[in-house]
Amino acid sequence: MAxxxxxxxPEDAAxxxxxxxxxxxxxxxxxxxxxxxxxxxxxxxxxFLITALLADVIRPHDPLEILFSDDGQLLANAPPSLTYPLxxxxxxxxxxxxxxxxxxxxxIVGVTxxxxxxxxxxxxxxxxxxxxxxxxxxxxRLADVALGIPFLPFTIVLSSFIGASTxxxxxxxxxxxxxxxxxxxxxxxxxxxxxxxxxxxxxSGSSPWRILFVHVAPxxxxxxxxxxxxxxxxxxLTEASISFLGFGPSDVVSWGYMLQDAxxxxxxxxxxxxxxxxxxxxxxxVVVAGFFVSRGYEELLFPKLKD
Amino acid sequence: xxxxxSRFAQMLFVLWVVATILFLxxxxxxxxxxxxxxxxxxxxxxxxxLRAAFGLDxxxxxxxxxxxxxxxxxxxxxxxxxxxPVIDLxxxxxxxxxxxxxxxxxxxxxxxxxxxxxxxWNRGTRAEAIVVPTVLTLRAAPEFWLxxxxxxxxxxxxxxxPSGGANSAGAAYGSEWSRIFSxxxxxxxxxxxxxxxxxxxxxPLLLMRSNMxxxxxxxxxxxxxxxxxxxxxxxxxxxxRNALLPVMTAFAIGIGQSIGANVVxxxxxxxxxxxxxxxxxxAASDYPVAQGAFLLIAxxxxxxxxxxxxxxxxxxxxxxHGARR
Numbered sequence: 001m002a003x004x005x006x007x008x009x010p011e012d013a014a015x016x017x018x019x020x021x022x023x024x025x026x027x028x029x030x031x032x033x034x035x036x037x038x039x040x041x042x043x044x045x046x047x048f049l050i051t052a053l054l055a056d057v058i059r060p061h062d063p064l065e066i067l068f069s070d071d072g073q074l075l076a077n078a079p080p081s082l083t084y085p086l087x088x089x090x091x092x093x094x095x096x097x098x099x100x101x102x103x104x105x106x107x108i109v110g111v112t113x114x115x116x117x118x119x120x121x122x123x124x125x126x127x128x129x130x131x132x133x134x135x136x137x138x139x140x141r142l143a144d145v146a147l148g149i150p151f152l153p154f155t156i157v158l159s160s161f162i163g164a165s166t167x168x169x170x171x172x173x174x175x176x177x178x179x180x181x182x183x184x185x186x187x188x189x190x191x192x193x194x195x196x197x198x199x200x201x202x203x204s205g206s207s208p209w210r211i212l213f214v215h216v217a218p219x220x221x222x223x224x225x226x227x228x229x230x231x232x233x234x235x236x237l238t239e240a241s242i243s244f245l246g247f248g249p250s251d252v253v254s255w256g257y258m259l260q261d262a263x264x265x266x267x268x269x270x271x272x273x274x275x276x277x278x279x280x281x282x283x284x285x286v287v288v289a290g291f292f293v294s295r296g297y298e299e300l301l302f303p304k305l306k307d
Numbered sequence: 308x309x310x311x312x313s314r315f316a317q318m319l320f321v322l323w324v325v326a327t328i329l330f331l332x333x334x335x336x337x338x339x340x341x342x343x344x345x346x347x348x349x350x351x352x353x354x355x356x357l358r359a360a361f362g363l364d365x366x367x368x369x370x371x372x373x374x375x376x377x378x379x380x381x382x383x384x385x386x387x388x389x390x391x392p393v394i395d396l397x398x399x400x401x402x403x404x405x406x407x408x409x410x411x412x413x414x415x416x417x418x419x420x421x422x423x424x425x426x427x428w429n430r431g432t433r434a435e436a437i438v439v440p441t442v443l444t445l446r447a448a449p450e451f452w453l454x455x456x457x458x459x460x461x462x463x464x465x466x467x468x469p470s471g472g473a474n475s476a477g478a479a480y481g482s483e484w485s486r487i488f489s490x491x492x493x494x495x496x497x498x499x500x501x502x503x504x505x506x507x508x509x510x511p512l513l514l515m516r517s518n519m520x521x522x523x524x525x526x527x528x529x530x531x532x533x534x535x536x537x538x539x540x541x542x543x544x545x546x547x548r549n550a551l552l553p554v555m556t557a558f559a560i561g562i563g564q565s566i567g568a569n570v571v572x573x574x575x576x577x578x579x580x581x582x583x584x585x586x587x588x589x590a591a592s593d594y595p596v597a598q599g600a601f602l603l604i605a606x607x608x609x610x611x612x613x614x615x616x617x618x619x620x621x622x623x624x625x626x627x628h629g630a631r632r
Contacts, residue, residue, distance in 0.1 A: 156585065
């Protein structure tokens, strides 16, 4: 789960002419419309968001309802048809409905975890880079420790001790995945800190915290969004892995739950590709969308890469 | 040399903190703290012995020191289910995990480096427009799902590969080495290793590609061009060597992270490795094994992070100590 590729973010984002704090935020949110990848990513996000919001309208059946045919037979392992677009599970549950409802779980985990990770990473990166000295040292050693804890095993142990829930997974992600964001933001702060407008603010008597949040933070905000959009994918992959291993929340229908159900019910040896392929494809699509959007951001932030 | 020593000290520090966190986590779990070591089915005599060995009748801070001292010596207690010392169980499965991790990561990195350099040389071509999104897609796929699709297709569907495990049932081998080099083992290894390699190749490929693009703009590459050296000499001798540095660091970190992340692939293929042992022991509340497996995985991770850190400063003298990682 290394972010080695991202860790070497070019440093010239700070070299752009200064814009007001609000202007910076607006610019960070404005996505490159011309970029094919970014547009594709955003469209994928939009489709899943709409699906999640309208899940109860779109799903033809209750995802856990056990279905029977007209003559009272259990509809186990039914092949895809018009009434059951992706067929049914071995217990006669509609796969398409599970897939639709699973979108909700994926987006909740993905978005919450991304916000938490980006917020913690940004805050620590800002403080560490801005104040330096023993604060910086302490926080970076903390980052070393977080990177020294194996992520999936930690999440498994945590889930089994404090209870399997969406929040446990979000918590594990928040506890261990902030260092990547924090390190990049810290190095960005180190360069922003030396710029003339920061010096000007200092001379004019602004307090350090004011300088940090009013003058420095807006300049690194785009990086926060960049890392946030990557974190959405990580969170969804993690939720799927944990649920697949059987440590996920048992009352939530998610794509990971579907895959575990399929694996545990011999769908592989039966060749029920209609059961275990769709949830995986959905995960791939959401995660790829995150990659594509972050790529779009990167080109916006670091135009050097574009040539 | 001084910086190597201080980095080593830092590594030990991280390892100690991780062990401490682990100790606290296992005291967090529901029930009696002695549950981490003593199962109710142990005989009275066994229980007494374990209590003394791990100081479970002592106050918490003493238990902590005993835990750290024991862990440093690889002493993790006795498994509840296998009735064997934890360290023996760990050593039984460790070779399987190491073979799986190393074979897949080496294949992935060789492939990634070669294809990445090739892509850098063919920037803007149609090949790039196909390969880059494909690589991103493979990186976005959950490893275990990739494994499930491969297993259903080539294992169950076509019957080319066995459905799981590391060796066929009933096979006996003279030594660990003859087991690992038996064709039966390699036959079992293929699908899980392929799954991991497919997932892992993306990082070196993309890293190598972007590094090559950077390096190719450097003066010494221009110089080599002006000297009229053949293209392949420029690529291999001048550009690739320099672009390779960050890939080496990623390789070291990748080994450390894979050992822990293999958990899911080992589960899909019922591969008897460290990750699967961890999952099984957590699910079965076999706490001593869970603790030991966790600490071993963490130790490998921390060690590889340390090696990556060293590599970075040794291979690239421009990096001054502590300036960047």
